[in-house]
Amino acid sequence: MRFFTAHCLDGGILAPFWSWKNIQFTNYQSLFLFSGIIVLIVCLMLILVPAILPEHDYYYEPH
Secondary structure, three states: OHHHHHHHHHHOOOOOEEEEOOEEEEHHHHHHHHHHHHHHHHHHHHHHHHHHOOOOOOOOOOO
């Protein structure tokens, strides 16, 4: 986590304007970038977690 935070601050991603490969971005576009990355991670977890956890046969059945 420290590495990510230090890299963001050092790279100037939170600045009002920053550039990457001759493309200029704003801080609002950085927020959309972070949001998109979080959405991709959540979607990946929706696929991977059920595949890793085994199915159980002891589900609750009301009487």
